[in-house]
Amino acid sequence: MEDDDERGEEYLFKIVLIGDSAVGKSNLLSRFALDEFDINTKATIGVEFQTQVVEIDGKEVKAQIWDTAGQERFRAVTSAYYRGAVGALIVYDITRRTTFESVKRWLDELDTHCDTAVARMLVGNKCDLDNIREVSTEEGKALAEAEGLFFMETSALDSTNVQISFEIVIREIYKNISRKVLNSDSYKAELSVNRVTLAKNGTDSSTRSFYSCCAR
Numbered sequence: 001m002e003d004d005d006e007r008g009e010e011y012l013f014k015i016v017l018i019g020d021s022a023v024g025k026s027n028l029l030s031r032f033a034l035d036e037f038d039i040n041t042k043a044t045i046g047v048e049f050q051t052q053v054v055e056i057d058g059k060e061v062k063a064q065i066w067d068t069a070g071q072e073r074f075r076a077v078t079s080a081y082y083r084g085a086v087g088a089l090i091v092y093d094i095t096r097r098t099t100f101e102s103v104k105r106w107l108d109e110l111d112t113h114c115d116t117a118v119a120r121m122l123v124g125n126k127c128d129l130d131n132i133r134e135v136s137t138e139e140g141k142a143l144a145e146a147e148g149l150f151f152m153e154t155s156a157l158d159s160t161n162v163q164i165s166f167e168i169v170i171r172e173i174y175k176n177i178s179r180k181v182l183n184s185d186s187y188k189a190e191l192s193v194n195r196v197t198l199a200k201n202g203t204d205s206s207t208r209s210f211y212s213c214c215a216r
Contacts, residue, residue, distance in 0.1 A: 082113035
């Protein structure tokens with residue numbers, strides 16, 4: 001690409017939304033990509049995706065975010081659904097403990113179907129319903145820490161932390177890809193000093209950031 005130094009490469013990252021049925025995956029995607037929320041959202045049948053463009057360090061990043069049903073009868077789509085994914089948001093509903101208890105199964109499925117490093121965030125959705133909460137913020141943080149995940153509590157209804165949840169995952173993917181590119185001998189010779197500095201900015205890869213729903 002002749003314009004790499006002007007705008008940088010264009011990236012396309014596939015991110016999957018996983019979790020039990022009715023945890024709010026579709027509304028999280030609608031809120032992030034379209035700034036919409038549908039109180040009457042029906043269960044997703046099959047697979048849907050939205051593409052959202054985010055600018056990171058002056059580079060255009062396209063996130064193709066896939067949403068599919070959590071019901072067991074649609075599990076046949078999984079291998080194609082996960083193929084090529086480099087990011088995942090594992091979503092549970094803070095008002096339904098059973099959806100939190102399913103998180104490890106979803107993580108196992110992610111590990112089974114993805115053979116590359118995947119930037120993963122645990123998302124406790126529906127934090128606007130704090131009065132009927134069944135899963136504490138502390139429990140969510142503890143599981144995320146144990147599994148090496150980012151963590152955020154969100155509300156698709158009132159937009160709490162939705163944007164930042166997706167952006168953290170996208171930035172982590174970008175950081176991972178940049179590191180791989182930097183370590184590629186074929187690419188090192190092409191990198192300018194500025195590019196090397198740019199790609200090395202950010203937090204150490206061994207750290208994990210933990211976030212929770214905003215203070216009430």
